[in-house]
Amino acid sequence: MNERNDYHMDPETFRRRGREVVDWIADYMERIETFPVRSNVAPGEIRARLPAEPPETGEPFEAVLRDLDEIILPGITHWQSPNFFAYWPANSSGPAVLGELLSAGLAVQGMSWETSPACTELEIHVLDWMLDMLGLPERFHSSSAGGGVIQDTASSATLCALLAARERATDFVTDRKGCDRSLVAYGSTQAHSSVEKAVRIAGLGSEQLRLIDVDDQYAMDASALERGIETDLDAGLTPCFVTATVGTTSSGAIDPVRAIGEIAKRHRVWLHVDAAMSGTAAICPEFRSVHDGVELADSYCVNPHKWMFTNFDCDLFYVADRATLVRTLSVLPEYLRNRATESGVVIDYRDWHIPLGRRFRALKLWLVIRHYGIEGLRHHVRRHVELARMFTGWVEADRDFELAAPVPLNLVCFRHRGGDTINQAIIDRVNDSGKLFLTHTRLGDWFVLRLAIGQTHTEQRHVQAAWDAIRAAAAEVASE
Amino acid sequence: MNERNDYHMDPETFRRRGREVVDWIADYMERIETFPVRSNVAPGEIRARLPAEPPETGEPFEAVLRDLDEIILPGITHWQSPNFFAYWPANSSGPAVLGELLSAGLAVQGMSWETSPACTELEIHVLDWMLDMLGLPERFHSSSAGGGVIQDTASSATLCALLAARERATDFVTDRKGCDRSLVAYGSTQAHSSVEKAVRIAGLGSEQLRLIDVDDQYAMDASALERGIETDLDAGLTPCFVTATVGTTSSGAIDPVRAIGEIAKRHRVWLHVDAAMSGTAAICPEFRSVHDGVELADSYCVNPHKWMFTNFDCDLFYVADRATLVRTLSVLPEYLRNRATESGVVIDYRDWHIPLGRRFRALKLWLVIRHYGIEGLRHHVRRHVELARMFTGWVEADRDFELAAPVPLNLVCFRHRGGDTINQAIIDRVNDSGKLFLTHTRLGDWFVLRLAIGQTHTEQRHVQAAWDAIRAAAAEVASE
Numbered sequence: 001m002n003e004r005n006d007y008h009m010d011p012e013t014f015r016r017r018g019r020e021v022v023d024w025i026a027d028y029m030e031r032i033e034t035f036p037v038r039s040n041v042a043p044g045e046i047r048a049r050l051p052a053e054p055p056e057t058g059e060p061f062e063a064v065l066r067d068l069d070e071i072i073l074p075g076i077t078h079w080q081s082p083n084f085f086a087y088w089p090a091n092s093s094g095p096a097v098l099g100e101l102l103s104a105g106l107a108v109q110g111m112s113w114e115t116s117p118a119c120t121e122l123e124i125h126v127l128d129w130m131l132d133m134l135g136l137p138e139r140f141h142s143s144s145a146g147g148g149v150i151q152d153t154a155s156s157a158t159l160c161a162l163l164a165a166r167e168r169a170t171d172f173v174t175d176r177k178g179c180d181r182s183l184v185a186y187g188s189t190q191a192h193s194s195v196e197k198a199v200r201i202a203g204l205g206s207e208q209l210r211l212i213d214v215d216d217q218y219a220m221d222a223s224a225l226e227r228g229i230e231t232d233l234d235a236g237l238t239p240c241f242v243t244a245t246v247g248t249t250s251s252g253a254i255d256p257v258r259a260i261g262e263i264a265k266r267h268r269v270w271l272h273v274d275a276a277m278s279g280t281a282a283i284c285p286e287f288r289s290v291h292d293g294v295e296l297a298d299s300y301c302v303n304p305h306k307w308m309f310t311n312f313d314c315d316l317f318y319v320a321d322r323a324t325l326v327r328t329l330s331v332l333p334e335y336l337r338n339r340a341t342e343s344g345v346v347i348d349y350r351d352w353h354i355p356l357g358r359r360f361r362a363l364k365l366w367l368v369i370r371h372y373g374i375e376g377l378r379h380h381v382r383r384h385v386e387l388a389r390m391f392t393g394w395v396e397a398d399r400d401f402e403l404a405a406p407v408p409l410n411l412v413c414f415r416h417r418g419g420d421t422i423n424q425a426i427i428d429r430v431n432d433s434g435k436l437f438l439t440h441t442r443l444g445d446w447f448v449l450r451l452a453i454g455q456t457h458t459e460q461r462h463v464q465a466a467w468d469a470i471r472a473a474a475a476e477v478a479s480e
Numbered sequence: 481m482n483e484r485n486d487y488h489m490d491p492e493t494f495r496r497r498g499r500e501v502v503d504w505i506a507d508y509m510e511r512i513e514t515f516p517v518r519s520n521v522a523p524g525e526i527r528a529r530l531p532a533e534p535p536e537t538g539e540p541f542e543a544v545l546r547d548l549d550e551i552i553l554p555g556i557t558h559w560q561s562p563n564f565f566a567y568w569p570a571n572s573s574g575p576a577v578l579g580e581l582l583s584a585g586l587a588v589q590g591m592s593w594e595t596s597p598a599c600t601e602l603e604i605h606v607l608d609w610m611l612d613m614l615g616l617p618e619r620f621h622s623s624s625a626g627g628g629v630i631q632d633t634a635s636s637a638t639l640c641a642l643l644a645a646r647e648r649a650t651d652f653v654t655d656r657k658g659c660d661r662s663l664v665a666y667g668s669t670q671a672h673s674s675v676e677k678a679v680r681i682a683g684l685g686s687e688q689l690r691l692i693d694v695d696d697q698y699a700m701d702a703s704a705l706e707r708g709i710e711t712d713l714d715a716g717l718t719p720c721f722v723t724a725t726v727g728t729t730s731s732g733a734i735d736p737v738r739a740i741g742e743i744a745k746r747h748r749v750w751l752h753v754d755a756a757m758s759g760t761a762a763i764c765p766e767f768r769s770v771h772d773g774v775e776l777a778d779s780y781c782v783n784p785h786k787w788m789f790t791n792f793d794c795d796l797f798y799v800a801d802r803a804t805l806v807r808t809l810s811v812l813p814e815y816l817r818n819r820a821t822e823s824g825v826v827i828d829y830r831d832w833h834i835p836l837g838r839r840f841r842a843l844k845l846w847l848v849i850r851h852y853g854i855e856g857l858r859h860h861v862r863r864h865v866e867l868a869r870m871f872t873g874w875v876e877a878d879r880d881f882e883l884a885a886p887v888p889l890n891l892v893c894f895r896h897r898g899g900d901t902i903n904q905a906i907i908d909r910v911n912d913s914g915k916l917f918l919t920h921t922r923l924g925d926w927f928v929l930r931l932a933i934g935q936t937h938t939e940q941r942h943v944q945a946a947w948d949a950i951r952a953a954a955a956e957v958a959s960e
Contacts, residue, residue: 007856008936009574011506018506021578022498025585026491039597043826046601054609057853061575064847068582072843075598079588087595087815090837092587094489095541098501102548104580104791105505107572108559115567117519118555121526129534152632153835163681178685179659193811194836200808201643201834203683205658250815305837311584312837328680331673335567335730335921335930346523354681354834355633356674357570357785357792363552367544373537376487428819441815450815456488 007058017061024065025097032081036434039077046075082457083436085466088249088277089384089410089454093309095371099364100311110358113346114338120347123150123362126369130316133374134282134302137295140318142347148318149352150361154276155194157301157317160353162198162241164325165270165298169240175328179203184232186210186242188220190250192274195243208237217406218251218443220244222259229267241270244297246290247278250441251404251450252411254278254290261296273297276315280307281385281409284378290408299325307384307410307454308377310368314361317352326351380456384410387463388453394467400474404448412451413443416474420447429473436466487538497541504545505577512561516914519557526555562937563916565946568729568757569864569890569934573789575851579844580791590838593826594818600827603630603842606849610796613854614762614782617775620798622827628798629832630841634756635674637781637797640833642678642721644805645750645778649720655808659683664712666690666722668700670730672754675723688717697886698733698923700724706743713747721750724777726770727758730921731884731930732891734758734770741776753777756795760787761865761889764858770888779805787864787890787934788857790848794841797832806831860936864890867943868933874947880954884928892931893923896954900927909953916946 009017049071079090110119127148131140140146151157166183167175174183183204187195189211199209210232213224229239242264244255257273264271273294279302281287294300301317304310319325330351332341340346350356369377388410395401395414405413416422423440427449431437441448449470453463489497529551559570590599607628608621620626631637646654646663654663663684667675669691679689690712693704709719722744724735737753744751753774759782761767774780781797784790799805810831812821820826830836849857868890875881875894885893896902903920907929911917921928929950933943 007852007859009851011509014509014574014577015502015506017574017578018502018581019499021581021585022495022502025582026495026498028585029491029494038594041597043593043597043820043823044601046598047605050602050605054613054849055853057855059850059853061851064575064850072598072602075596075601076586076588077594077596079596080586087589090587090589092584094494094497095544097494097581097584097587098497100584101498101501101577101581102505104572104577105501105508106556106560107570107577107791108556109567109570109792113523114518114557116555116557116559117521117523118526118552121524121555122530122552125527125530133534153837155835155837159681159834166683174683174685175680176685176687178661178663178688179683181658181660183658193813193816197809197811197834200655201639201682203646203654203659205654205656207656208658249813311587312589312839313835329677331677333673333729335919336673338919340523343523354639354677355635355793357633357635359792369534370539370544371489371541372487373535373539375537379487439815439818 020065024068032078033083035073035078037078037081037083037437038431038434039075040434041075046071077437080455082455082459082462083466084455085451085453086437086439088452089307090305090312091307091309091454091456092311093368093456095367096309096311096364099367103360103363106360108360110360111350111356112336112338112341112348114340116360119360119362120349122366123349124347126362126366127316129369134279135288135291136300136318139295139320140300145322146318146320147322147347148316149349151315151317151353152313154192154274154301154303154315155197156354157315158194158243158272158274159198159201160317160325160329161270161272161299162202164319164328165241166202167328168270168324169238172327181205182238183240184208184210184237185240186212186225186228188212188214188245188255190214190218190248190253191243191245192249218248218253220255220260222256222263225260226263229263229269239267239269241272243272243274246273246275247409249277251413251443252278252408253405254408258293258296261293265296270298271296273300276301276303277306278409280304281381283374284381287409304365308368309372309456310365314365329353384453387458387460388412391451391463391467404443404446410453413441413448415446415448422477423447423449425477426470426473429477430469433469435469500545504548512558513563515553515558517558517561517563517917518911518914519555520914521555526551557917560935562935562939562942563946564935565931565933566917566919568932569787570785570792571787571789571934571936572791573848573936575847576789576791576844579847583840583843586840588840590840591830591836592816592818592821592828594820596840599840599842600829602846603829604827606842606846607796609849614759615768615771616780616798619775619800620780625802626798626800627802627827628796629829631795631797631833632793634672634754634781634783634795635677636834637795638674638723638752638754639678639681640797640805640809641750641752641779642682644799644808645721646682647808648750648804649718652807661685662718663720664688664690664717665720666692666705666708668692668694668725668735670694670698670728670733671723671725672729694733698728698731700735700740702736702739702743705740709743709747709749719747719749721752723752723754726753726755727889729757731893731923732758732888733885734888738773738776741773745776750778751776753780756781756783757786758889760784761861763854764861767889784845788848789852789936790845794845809833864933867938867940868892871931871943871947884923884926890933893921893928895926895928902957903927903929905957906950906953909957910949913949915949
């Protein structure tokens with residue numbers, strides 16, 4: 001039964017239940033290392049425990065908290081575990097969670113400036129802060145012709161960049177008349193899968209995406225890009241977009257942004273820099289070189305929801321020419337018109353991305369920056385890189401293992417020298433153990449293990465334990 | 481300073497600060513009626529109060545809560561106020577906020593089944609529940625060839641529907657080769673602006689969107705749709721997509737879904753039903769007719785984040801043929817491969833929408849349904865419709881005002897008989913007063929006031945006070 005006969009949860013009950021949920025999360029933080037990192041349930045196992053029918057009448061909140069423990073937790077793969085080394089970090093933190101809570105509590109829409117001025121203005125402000133923090137160029141600053149916006153993910157940012165590039169290349173004829181199969185886009189063979197997804201969504205067609213070769217460090221071969229562009233121009237096609245990646249998902253490789261940018265500029269191709277994985281490193285002066293050449297970019301994105309202790313979703317997307325982006329995505333039906341918009345002096349973020357509605361996501365980023373300060377964020381980025389280097393040293397010193405790619409920052413790609421079958425057996429064994437979770441990729445012809453170091457509470461002991469478990473698994477596999 | 485020298489917020493501090501934030505939100509709920517509903521700050525006013533530089537070192541949490549009150553709140557337009565009648569409802573609730581908090585606390589990724597099986601399975605399950613609750617067809621059930629997914633917004637759902645339609649119409653040739661300006665899409669002149677946005681994003685071109693005339697109730701004229709399709713076929717074009725709207729944003733009109741569906745079927749055109757605004761009404765048997773003909777739809781969406789007490793973002797998107805949707809949006813780079821995906825028995829939701837990463841959004845919807853039960857949700861939907869009918873009666877009985885459109889559910893469109901200038905003056909006056917917030921639209925040649933009733937705590941006294949304020953403003957305007 002509900003507390004009041006109008007069914008709503010009144011503020012006093014919210015206070016009580018809210019504290020219980022906060023305590024549940026704090027308890028979860030404290031016991032997170034006791035769970036298997038990767039859930040070991042079978043497909044359908046969670047659903048089988050849920051009632052087939054929705055409840056006719058309300059249930060007590062206690063039942064929800066009980067089901068969280070009994071039904072949901074066994075089906076959770078613990079991304080916040082310090083023993084999570086899979087995919088990429090998605091590190092969260094106390095201040096970020098509380099920022100998300102505040103955003104949910106205010107529950108405002110930020111689609112237009114008028115629909116909550118603070119939602120828009122804090123976002124502009126914090127995105128300008130981030131330019132300072134990451135040493136990004138002035139052309140992305142809100143006081144220039146550019147600016148930044150929070151997107152859900154780098155996938156969406158890439159799509160928006162491609163759409164703006166498409167329209168710039170065709171002087172907005174595509175926007176009116178549609179694509180005509182003449183536009184070409186470029187990324188390296190190691191570019192994120194979202195580039196292909198964007199090219200397909202935007203109507204260019206996957207065959208109009210050129211995957212450019214990489215060098216022996218898995219970074220784009222800029223001369224191959226130039227040759228590709230020239231071949232397409234000779235064929236009467238219109239090169240419109242290239243992505244350079246700062247930290248590829250597969251191996252952490254950093255494309256030569258400056259060289260790519262110069263080529264892009266020469267051919268009037270839109271350069272998007274996808275720094276989702278590794279841009280955060282630039283908060284440390286000693287890693288700022290990852291942004292070398294970014295001043296040549298038309299757009300750029302970085303994900304505080306990966307490596308800056310800010311809850312997903314929080315992708316920061318910057319453009320040098322906001323007018324082109326806004327014109328590409330702008331819609332203004334009568335029911336959204338208002339005095340502030342008509343005045344032309346405000347930013348209406350609905351025209352900066354795909355959705356119309358938007359949450360107050362700047363709050364969590366603001367709380368994270370204020371809680372840690374630049375000093376605290378630098379401390380942890382440095383520590384993660386240091387741990388990755390330590391692990392790299394162990395791999396290099398072991399005669400059974402070898403590095404599979406350079407380790408510029410916090411992602412280590414390595415393999416057992418015994419071949420793909422052994423590496424697959426090692427990864428299955430360690431992941432099935434529940435002690436840690438890591439994932440794989442393919443580099444060249446090889447099945448490669450990836451160890452991504454960046455979870456909030458990962459310390460040396462966790463990395464050491466991971467290495468011990470991997471070596472033990474290798475020994476067991478070898479002895480079978 | 482931070483509590484520990486590693487800068488992180490430890491679980492004990494999170495417990496304490498979390499309670500403070502819960503209390504802040506409960507206090508906010510209690511005092512929400514004391515704020516001006518629409519923020520009255522000037523552009524730039526909030527930013528001017530924020531420090532120009534990000535902090536070098538961490539700040540105490542107290543400073544954040546203080547700034548929330550002093551800097552952020554004046555810039556908030558209070559969507560959760562019971563006196564908010566603007567745009568559309570975005571009603572939140574205690575259980576939804578706590579669901580969002582739990583999601584932030586677990587901070588898992590739901591992109592693949594393996595990345596947190598419970599995240600995927602709870603979502604499938606709750607979306608199946610919702611089919612029962614809204615009387616939606618079996619073809620959208622996960623046990624059929626279809627299924628549902630949570631998207632951020634109806635804009636994204638519309639885009640995904642259009643993309644799948646584009647590929648079905650061209651047998652996936654567009655996906656490979658790109659758009660060729662032959663595809664045509666349809667919606668009424670009253671369809672949501674996101675339809676035009678989607679048509680432009682997907683590369684069809686805005687000129688390939690046909691805006692079909694509406695009848696005197698602002699619902700699509702189905703015979704005009706059929707004539708439009710036939711004209712395009714005669715011109716050698718390929719009609720691929722039509723949107724029918726259940727509750728237009730402008731006036732709440734309900735398109736004749738069955739008639740549109742029969743035409744769409746005859747011409748092999750994808751029918752998407754956009755019930756973002758009004759689909760929730762179908763939880764009450766007496767309003768279920770809004771879904772008449774939905775069994776003819778290829779896709780459908782409804783927004784619990786509008787009218788079902790579930791925090792934004794939570795758009796439910798269903799398709800009858802999930803294979804076409806998944807093939808349209810699927811990417812599978814090596815680094816996302818895993819045993820569960822290869823087995824083919826699980827759903828990987830990353831292939832159901834634009835982004836790759838995804839939050840555990842099913843939690844908040846699950847908490848809302850369990851807290852209210854079907855009974856509680858019905859109670860409030862009925863109450864909102866009843867209040868809209870009451871307001872409608874007042875308008876009809878007043879000699880100075882008139883209805884501007886039928887009122888099928890909870891949105892009342894009305895106007896002062898004195899003309900556009902007077903109506904604009906009335907809306908400016910009431911909104912500037914801070915006592916309530918309502919917005920406008922245009923219907924035919926008229927500037928029309930919209931009163932959307934659906935906020936969580938809106939009761940009869942708020943609707944009565946709104947009417948009193950509107951009439952008082954009209955009297956003041958007339959006397960000037």
